[in-house]
Amino acid sequence: MARSRLTPEREAELYGAVLDLLREVGYDALTMDAIAARTRSSKATLYRQWGSKPELVVRAMRYNKPVHTDQIDTGSLRGDFHAIVGRTDDCRVEKDSALMRGLMHAVHDNPDLYQAFHELLIEPEMRGLQELLQRAVDRGEVAADNPALPYIMHMLVGAFVARQLIEDRLVDRAFLASYFDAVVLPALGV
């Protein structure tokens, strides 16, 4: 892949610039020209490396994600959940929250952004969580037919969205830890 020719430093710099621009102008007003100017790249390079604006934006979001569930395997479901909490960076949550909110809105008007968002961010996240849950099933911690298993993402999304909506506060580590223990683990019978 052409993408592999970037150094890790250059990749971080590029993705950082994309997210900065996204915060400044929003998805709809963001242009490949502006990204090229800000990152001192040519538009041709951007299109060769990422194919399209939605793909570049979603890869930048994914690169910036603090927790990658596929890197977590502590030996117990509760341990895995609390490892996710431990890697959550409260400052970053604050910075990314407005970004994600703007993107969620744009997703509904841009089918190509929705598709990239789904393929590159939601689906890998769901696969990571499903592997983590499958190991809990294999260890006998969760029944294979537990009816809450398909709803793990719904429970987690609820935690993030509802806290802001109801309490006007962002998710932080203490909240997430409490939510896992009070809602997610009991729903899974753990």
Next chain:
Amino acid sequence: MARSRLTPEREAELYGAVLDLLREVGYDALTMDAIAARTRSSKATLYRQWGSKPELVVRAMRYNKPVHTDQIDTGSLRGDFHAIVGRTDDCRVEKDSALMRGLMHAVHDNPDLYQAFHELLIEPEMRGLQELLQRAVDRGEVAADNPALPYIMHMLVGAFVARQLIEDRLVDRAFLASYFDAVVLPALGV
């Protein structure tokens, strides 16, 4: 209150027109002038009756809400939850979903809309749910110190938001019934 001088038919007509306009132009572009013109009212009347655009918009949303939890009391928690499901109108969910999404976005840029939204929609909804849960505690169905009790709204908001985000589908009765049985009741120990 001045509001009580409206006939129920006129109130329904006014709120319907507000929601139609909201769907057409969005919150930011919606003006009291446009509402006055569409409803053949004077702007002075609108301001006297509702005080402000945010309050009028949120009251219209609330008027349109299909389920009012404070009207539900079946004698069991599972019965109450399934009564909520039974009153959910699949067609209306579809119509209201875009509206709510637009409003959620506007809420973040308009503190007065956030406040009206919170006072007139979220708080009454939470009080209704809390009464419903308190009855379950009083009946001995749910332990008074069950740690999932403060998270009931988070679980429900998750069901609505995540289904659209993850599955690109709106919540319907079958999904809601399954989610209550698989997630909410087990988390509450029922």
